[in-house]
Amino acid sequence: MAEIALKSLAHSYLSNPESPGDYAIREMNHVWQQGGAYALLGPSGCGKSTLLNIISGLLEPSSGDVLFDGERVNALPPELRNIAQVFQFPVVYDTMTVYDNLAFPLRNVKTPEDRVHERVMEVADALELTSQLKRKAKNLTADEKQKVSMGRGLVRDDVSAILFDEPLTVIDPHLKWKLRRKLKEIHQRFEITMVYVTHDQLEASTFADKIAVMYEGQVVQFGTPRELFEAPNHTFVGYFIGSPGMNFLEVSLRDGHVVSGTTELAVGREFADALGEIRSTNVKLGIRPEFIEVHDAHVEGSMVADIIHAQDLGTYSILYLRLGDTTLKARIEEEQPTPSGKAYLRFPGKWIGLYVDEFRVEIAS
């Protein structure tokens, strides 16, 4: 087991990269601590697989260092890095039994047979494969084969980390949830550093204690699911996490007042002061639909909005609103009265974010 640190790491698949857009991984520093359960979350093409392949040694980075427990491993080939990798599609030997498939990574490093047996039985038990051990892998379903693949990743207890690259893609939807829980249990039982790659926020938050959100080759935020929800560090995290995503309004100052387009926004003095300090023209106010206060009559400091549409989702509704020239979404709970026609909105200062060139900046209170 090891701490994995990435230092000034960058990678381009081009031989002469020129602009940041030429990089699959833009220069980054990141640390996966020993024993953590992490997710690497991001949309297709943001660089997740590239990053995993650099850690496991399948790919050499264009620049920067990969350190395991402080030791530079850039020059080490994958087989000497002690990293287990589980891919989207099962990697099993069809002609071998489940038992022999699970035993393979251990026998490969000349583990004594009594220890092989002990570990195979332990992993088979954790993955509920005990009754399948004598079957030939070729007779298994896709789900079962992927469980064997995961088991092969888990069976060695001397690995530095296990990297899972979208491992549940081929798994039947009703089994996915169960397997995610299982992986979490296994993590607690074996205390191995695990990095789980996915583009699904639910999958990331059920598995991981901390999530690294990747966007355009950069980790734009590394935090707990709650931190990502309550204080997204980048507009992309705001859009990507939560359903529906965060509202972003382009804002500026006009005669000392905060406006979005031609509409004056009722927000605190601190926000206006912070806005006054900013020179960029790319400035946004972010607020989650969950944190907008919705009233059916005027209250002090409220802004009146037109309700375009209310979407009833059972235990809550999403209101689609027009506030001046911008549209917004707000969530109201079942027990709250749903206003009709007009709604009176308040943006609590605690839940407003200020975003400059897409990154969140602190507002002094």
Ligand SMILES: Nc1ncnc2c1ncn2[C@@H]1O[C@H](COP(=O)(O)OP(=O)(O)OP(=O)(O)O)[C@@H](O)[C@H]1O
């Ligand atoms: N072998 C390659 N040669 C050239 N470009 C590549 C190669 N592999 C990936 N890329 C490019 O690098 C960028 C990052 O790709 P990567 O596969 O790491 O993203 P990802 O987040 O894992 O996406 P997905 O979820 O679709 O697998 C993309 O623009 C992709 O087109």
